[in-house]
Structure formats: C-alpha cells, structure tokens
Amino acid sequence: xxxxxxxxxxxxxxxxxxxxxxxxxxxxxRSVSWYQQTPGQGLQxxxxxxxxxxxxxxxxxxxxxxxxxxxxxxxxxxxxxELGDSALYLCASSPISSTGxxxxxxxxxxxxxxx
Amino acid sequence: AQKITQTQPGxxxxxxxxxxxxxxxxxxxxxxxxFWYKQPSSGEMIFLIYQGSYDQQNATEGRYSLNFQxxxxxxxxxxxxxxxxxxxxxxxxMREGTGTASKLTFGTGTRLQVxx
Numbered sequence: 156x157x158x159x160x161x162x163x164x165x166x167x168x169x170x171x172x173x174x175x176x177x178x179x180x181x182x183x184x185r186s187v188s189w190y191q192q193t194p195g196q197g198l199q200x201x202x203x204x205x206x207x208x209x210x211x212x213x214x215x216x217x218x219x220x221x222x223x224x225x226x227x228x229x230x231x232x233x234x235x236x237e238l239g240d241s242a243l244y245l246c247a248s249s250p251i252s253s254t255g256x257x258x259x260x261x262x263x264x265x266x267x268x269x270x
Numbered sequence: 271a272q273k274i275t276q277t278q279p280g281x282x283x284x285x286x287x288x289x290x291x292x293x294x295x296x297x298x299x300x301x302x303x304x305f306w307y308k309q310p311s312s313g314e315m316i317f318l319i320y321q322g323s324y325d326q327q328n329a330t331e332g333r334y335s336l337n338f339q340x341x342x343x344x345x346x347x348x349x350x351x352x353x354x355x356x357x358x359x360x361x362x363x364m365r366e367g368t369g370t371a372s373k374l375t376f377g378t379g380t381r382l383q384v385x386x
Contacts, residue, residue, distance in 0.1 A: 261315035
C-alpha cells in the first residue's frame, strides 16, 4: 500500500513569489490535512480537507490556501512568499471515522526555503 | 494555555535501557485521542502509538507503551530496550472530539539521543 506522497521534497523560492505544494494521500483516505513546522513555532495546523471541502482551518493569513480534488489529492498554495514561510510542510492523510480510532499518516514533507 | 506540554527538550539514554518521555495535556472535551510520533532527521512523522480517552488499558505497540494517567492528564511514552535507531525527535499530539472536522495539536517535542 503506497504511503502519503508529497512533491516536491525541496523547494527554493524568492520573496514575493508564490508556490504550490502537492500531496497524494493513501488510497481510500478522504481526509487530507496540512501542517507547517518551523523551529520557532513548532508544528502548526494549516487546514484540513475532506471530500473536496475545507472543514477546518488554522490561524494562518489568507496567503495560505488549499484545495482538494475528487481523487482526494490536495494542493496547498502560498502567495507572496515571506522569509518566515520557510518551513517543512507536512501533509497527513486519514480515513476518518465517526467513531473509534483513526490515525494520521504523514508524508515526508516539502522543505520550502524562501530567500 | 498550552494544550500539549512536553517539558523535556532533550533526553539521553544508553542503548538497551528504558526511557520515559513526558507529555501532559489540557482539554475539557471528554472524547479525545493522544498520539505519539517519531520524527527522524529525514522529516517524516512516524506514528508510534495511540491512546483513546475512553480506553481502559494503556496502549502498547512492541517496544512502545503509553502510561496513561487520565486524572493527571498525562500520557507518557515509554520506550523499552532503546536502540541507536531510536534517536530522533518525539512528539506528543492530541485530537479533540470525534468524527468530522479534526486536527492534531502537537507539543514542542523531545529530542532523544541513544548512546552506546
């Protein structure tokens, strides 16, 4: 069973540019969530998508956006990049269940450097 | 207030010894789940163990066990027989509520170094 695939693994962008990151969840998983990890702020929740709808959003500016396609693949976009956006961006997929345990499987992340 | 607190920024343990990583949490939701993840230098978050708030017994997964003390709101990870490959960052995380919209709240992590 293939894991969560994030592309690209590494990215270098210039301030003011925009970037799109991709996440392919485990087959059958309909929930995809995104997290930002920085040395200063730690791991912070960005947003979660389920069946192409954003269900939950973290406390990030509107420059951060995302979407989910009908095949559950998700993209996140950051516009007008700032130096502080340099981080490891992690995607997690989950089968989601209304009861009981459901876990989160993370991808290897995309390391974004803004220069 | 911090929802997940990990008070040990770094820990050292000798190979083959057991180590306990501390985690306390804060929630008023009666239904929640507690997770431990391992993050090696490669960056991937690797799931280790899960404890549900209604679970009667402490969770165990191989060399990992979770010491769940609900009244004290603590969920410490115990790694038995440490191996060199256990050297990594360890994160405690909580999911509140059930079903629909969900997110994980993470602690600041503990860096574990296993020595010979």
